[in-house]
Amino acid sequence: GAVVSQHPSRVICKSGTSVKIECRSLDFQATTMFWYRQFPKQSLMLMATSNEGSKATYEQGVEKDKFLINHASLTLSTLTVTSAHPEDSSFYICSYGTSGTDTQYFGPGTRLTVL
Amino acid sequence: RKEVEQDPGPFNVPEGATVAFNCTYSNSASQSFFWYRQDCRKEPKLLMSVYSSGNEDGRFTAQLNRASQYISLLIRDSKLSDSATYLCVVNRFYGQNFVFGPGTRLSVLP
Numbered sequence: 001g002a003v004v005s006q007h008p009s010r011v012i013c014k015s016g017t018s019v020k021i022e023c024r025s026l027d028f029q030a031t032t033m034f035w036y037r038q039f040p041k042q043s044l045m046l047m048a049t050s051n052e053g054s055k056a057t058y059e060q061g062v063e064k065d066k067f068l069i070n071h072a073s074l075t076l077s078t079l080t081v082t083s084a085h086p087e088d089s090s091f092y093i094c095s096y097g098t099s100g101t102d103t104q105y106f107g108p109g110t111r112l113t114v115l
Numbered sequence: 116r117k118e119v120e121q122d123p124g125p126f127n128v129p130e131g132a133t134v135a136f137n138c139t140y141s142n143s144a145s146q147s148f149f150w151y152r153q154d155c156r157k158e159p160k161l162l163m164s165v166y167s168s169g170n171e172d173g174r175f176t177a178q179l180n181r182a183s184q185y186i187s188l189l190i191r192d193s194k195l196s197d198s199a200t201y202l203c204v205v206n207r208f209y210g211q212n213f214v215f216g217p218g219t220r221l222s223v224l225p
Contacts, residue, residue, distance in 0.1 A: 034213070043202060043215040044159065093158050102147045102206055104213060106158040 003027050004096055006107035013084055014115055021079045021110045023094030029074035030096030034104065035067075038091040050077065084114040116141055119216035121203050127222045132193045136219050138186040138203030148179055149204040150188045153218065159202055163188070193223045 003026040013019050023033065032051050036044040048069050050056035056069040068080040081088055091111050095104040121138045128134050140148075151159040163170065165186055169178040176189040186203055203216035 036215075043217045045215075046213065049212075091156070102149075102164070103161075106160070109156075109158045111156070 004094065004105050004107040006092075006094060006110050008110060009108060010111045010113075012113045012115065015085055016083055018080055018082045019084055019112060021081075021092055021094075021112075023077045023079070023096075023107050025075050025096045025105070028096075030105075031074065032097040033069075033071050033077040034095045034097065035069060035077075035079050036093045036095070038093065038109075044093060047079075081112065084112070086114045088112065089114045117217070118142055118214050119203055119205050121201075121216040122219045124218075125220040125222060127224060128193055129224050130193055130195060132223075133189065133191045134193060134221060135190075136188045136201050136203075136221075138188075138216055140184050140186070140203075140205045140214075142205070142207055142214075143184060145184075145205045145207055147206040148186050149206075150175075150177055150186075151202040151204055151215075152199040153202055154199050159204075159215075162201070190221075193221075195223050195225060197221060198223045 005024045007022045011019055034049050035047045038044045046059050047062045048056040048058045050069055050071040052071050052074050058064045066082055071077040091109050093109040094107040097104045119140050122136055126134055148165040150162045152162045153159040163177045165177040165179045167179050174191045178187045200218040200220045202218045205214050
């Protein structure tokens, strides 16, 4: 299957700072990218969907000005958590999909802790 | 009501046991269905896609009942390595609009 990497795997930051998470597809070109977050003991919740070169579509309740998504190329997407607060502490996972299929390939996730 | 619901768990079973997980979904327009497993602090990994006719992969059998909007996963001869959280995933529409269930935790005990 496809390989997806995320960086960093773990980050601890102070409240009020911004954190950028990178998601790369290593062996294929992804047309659609998804960002999820997972709070402890809960399931994955979709935050936003983006297609390469287009603005992201955010799920209800997700602030687009706080969670900035850039999908500038078919192999790289970034999520920036701006002015992070402790309640943003979570496991953030990206995934890529390709047009015409149901398959999603998940990155290994980034654990964000905001102090 | 949540769009995808699963057995609350946790399930604690001895090695060699057979265990079944249930999942229901509320959106009748859902197109495709999957079971993923997620180990602690890791990303979800696809276990099986679920087809209308039911499908089997080794010790794992998945079934779908569209009329009842119900999906199941059966694990036979449980191994210690099967310990994980099992996520029922429903694709709302064609185009990878995934909705994850809350997951059912399985612990296989020696």
